Amino acid sequence: MVNFGYTIWILILPFLMFLLLGLAGHKLKPKLSGLLGTIGLGIITALSYVTAYKYFFTSEKVDEAFQKLTAFNSVWLQLTENLHIDIGILLDPISVMMLIVVTTVSFMVHIYSIGYMHGEKGFERFFAFLSLFTFSMLGLVVATNIFQMYIFWELVGVSSYLLIGFYYTKPSAVRASKKAFIVTRFADMGFLIGILILSFNTKTFDFITLTSLSGPAITQTGGAAFMGLSVLTWSMIFVYMGGVGKSAMFPFHIWLPDAMEGPTPVSALIHAATMVVAGVYLVARMFPIYSIAAPDALEVVAYVGAFSSLLAAVIACTQTDIKRVLAYSTMSQIGYMMLALGVSGYGGHDGLGYMASMFHLFTHAMFKALLFLGAGAIIHAVHSNYMTEMGGLRKYLPITHATFLIACLTIAGVPPLSGFFSKDEILTAALHHNKLLFAVEYAVAGLTAFYMFRLYFSIFWGKERHYHHTPHEAPLTMTVPLMILAVGSVFSGFIPFSKLVTSDSRPFESHIEMAVAIPSVLIGLVGIFVAYIMYSKETAIPDKLATTFKYSYKWAYNKFYIDEVYLFVTKNIIFRYISTPIAWFDRHIVDGTMNLIALVTQLVSFRIRGFQSGQLQKYGYVFVTGAIALAIIFVYLWK
């Protein structure tokens, strides 16, 4: 038995770093706080790699399967006799893989930020928030129980809120951060309800018990049915709702493009590589339940993923803000991962989709972080986000150009880069499960290649624009992370995922299926070629196309007006037709009633007050009339 007790430091260190930088950061020199944060993260990264090595290569396997190990677990809050929230560390193939992803990308982003954020106001605050985010994200991936996951789920949400709104004097950033938080919060409400239903029926939060094949979730699937689906299925759909929000799937995707208001390194870390894949991770974490006990919920996962990936790909083709293109691309790629999970079975080769999804999560983290950081270097150089204001940059930014090209080729699925392998596995899994979804994803693969190279050609080729000053390559702190991630994007495809990260933790044989690989590479090349024709030199084709398909172009450009629908619901319905009337009702009806009671009391007391006038004549008058009246009553009327 290998001892993993030290892994607790992977959680403690970033938290301490957050406290240190958050409380004392403004007293340190900015450079020092950046350095401290980076060094701290370096240590955590090293610890994670050691853990990964020890877990995959030296830990004991039972029946060839990697075991789920609880490295640490402590009761945080006792709720009922059976239900208690623990804080702990669970090591299994996916959590160890996520440790690598999170720490690697976070480390790169830390180094990059030293250069990118240089001279910004709030430098130390930025690093404090990065530490908070890293802490939360690591806590999320190593969660031993679903409630711990929810806790850290909320914490990554708030870190994301803080970082999107980093430039807090900019109204658009403030709006974006608010939107991101509230939209995901709404989704999290579903997650919470899902947890409540699930935990009530299974009497546990613990992942190991929940996902165990003989556990209560999987064996007691009977349960009462509601609208044709079992209680368990409903709970899993609700849980998935949280994932939809965090992973920016339709219909909760609207926050992600706006979240690009945050500093670019943040977009790379949170909104591309790590936090937004939390939804995928959540489904993967609960996968045995989805797959065996709630296949209907898994179907939902697949269709939501496929639809989101198509929708995002179409929108991405029309956007001109490079970060937004990348944001939609992220959404589209996450759709791929969701779909892959959705079409996967459990165990052995059936679990191909699961493996492919995790594989794609891994490679995507590398190349999408690379793309964002590259975009950051470009924005740094030309001070604009719009690709219409860029062109011919390949001369000025050689390193950025080379690494960006590698990333674009990777995402387009050109062999032997890593994206090819992971995407190929996903398409294969889809083909064997559902032809319709396969067709959708096949088309999306083409679109992906097209919009990525549209981006690439417009930035680095095309007509050179008039720049305020000659663009220059970014400093070493920024280019080194680019190069490292480029290496990762090229080679991570050769990691034998089918031996390491599988649905039942047992290795299986997987191989490239030529019938899928060849057409998928071809459509990728077609996409690249079309983009080359349209954008490598300035031509009239894009404008002509836009005018020919005026309406569909306009719809896609305006993101199918989904934002407007949301705005209508929040502004008009909630604000104008619910809250305002409630506030009015409270002031005028409820409070009015109270005031009315007071008023009536006062009026009555005014009347009654007349009786106590203090005038002797009046008293005498009342006394005499009263006496006469009584006399009449007693003498004449009383028999």
Added chain:
Amino acid sequence: MDILTLFVVIPVLTITAILFIKDIKHVRVVTAIGMGIQLIMAAVLVFMYLAARKAGASEEMLFVRDYLWFKNPNIHYAIGVDGISVAMIALTSLVVFAGIFASWEVEFLTREFFVSLILLASGVFGFFISIDLFTMFLFYELAVIPMYLLIGIWGSGPKEYSAMKLTLMLMGGSALILAGLLGIYFNSAPDGGQFTFNILEISKVTIPMSAQRLFFPLTFVGFGVLGALFPFHTWSPDGHASAPTAVSMLHAGVLMKLGGYGAFRVAIFLMPEAAVELSWIFIILTSISVVYGAFGAIVQKDLKYINAYSSVSHCGLVLFAILMMNQTALNGAVIQMISHGLMTALFFALIGMLYGRTHTRMINEMGGLMKVIPFLSVCYVIAGLASLGLPGLSGFVAEMTIFVGAFQHTDVFHRVVTIVAVSSIVITAVYILRVVAILLLGPTTDEHHEHLTDAKWFEKVSVVTLIGSVAGIGLAPYWLSTMIGASLSPLVEKIVSVNPF
């Protein structure tokens, strides 16, 4: 002298000291020292309580004292604490301590101000240590009356109107409570014998159902008025808006908890049969409170109104959880009382500090304060995050305990209202973030606000005390939850014996 009585004696001594001080400047120092001692004593009490429990003391109440006060009716000065009252005492001393520092610069009638404030506090302390219904009621009144003076004299805006409204509505509640208490008293010996006001003794007998049906609603609504039960909550927005900072803090932070505590300790504990039978009415009312308060807060412009409506929502959740009547939900209710007490006190302290600088409480007249007064702004954000239930701060612990507890009921009615209550986490996020965005973020809108000074030392003491407690509970809730949980068992057993749902 026993430790519990000290909680009433120290405030009285402090008041005496204040009355005899010549230099008006020293008043606040003496007050701070007195309440500082009180805070230390609360900490000592917590440790003594835990140590006694650990040593195996298994009585319902510890440190019990009982002195006959009045022969007929049978009134005693009877005191004692369990985990719940210990927690409430700790809360009270924290809020009072922070409140003193938040009103460090009261200029007008300083002496009288602090005397009234401490008088109020001693009433609250007395309420939490009493186990005799009549003594409890006495202290309750003692806490409510200084409120009238504090708002009427040191308040702002339509202060006479607000003070009058608040006092009258609470007095209306008191009348119901008194009727209820007397009802309980005269039914406390259904098998003959001496009537009693002692809670522990009454809890051993079963009050006849016909009496319970009458007196449960009376006491519950009576305490509910103070706990901001819909539709008897309207004293809250006006009262808070007019009250001076420390009074808002104490009122929302502690006094409103008297409502929840009383509803729980008197109404439910002594009359569980009627509670089970009639709870549905009040569950509906409290679920309305929760959502209605939150929606009401969305459109408000005055910071204190926002917080007042938010308190309606959060205190609604307290009563909601109490009515769920199982171990977990009740535990959540007590944690929510403490959590809400701390964070709403924090809010009101910060609002007072902002008002002292900008002379407005209207959010649309302020903007971009983060850049100018970062310390206070960051604290405001933290308070906001606590309020919307961020893990790591106390609100989350309370809400989750309540939701999980409420969800243990299997019938559709309870499920539906629980989901309604859960939806408040989203609405809360909406109004909190709206305020944060308008008030603190963005560019500074008013040029007069560009040269504001950040928190002074006494303001920092006040705010940091509260934030520390909020974070302390949020990060390590286990001991608090266990301390409260252990004390709930007698009640829960009693309810289960009535209604094993």
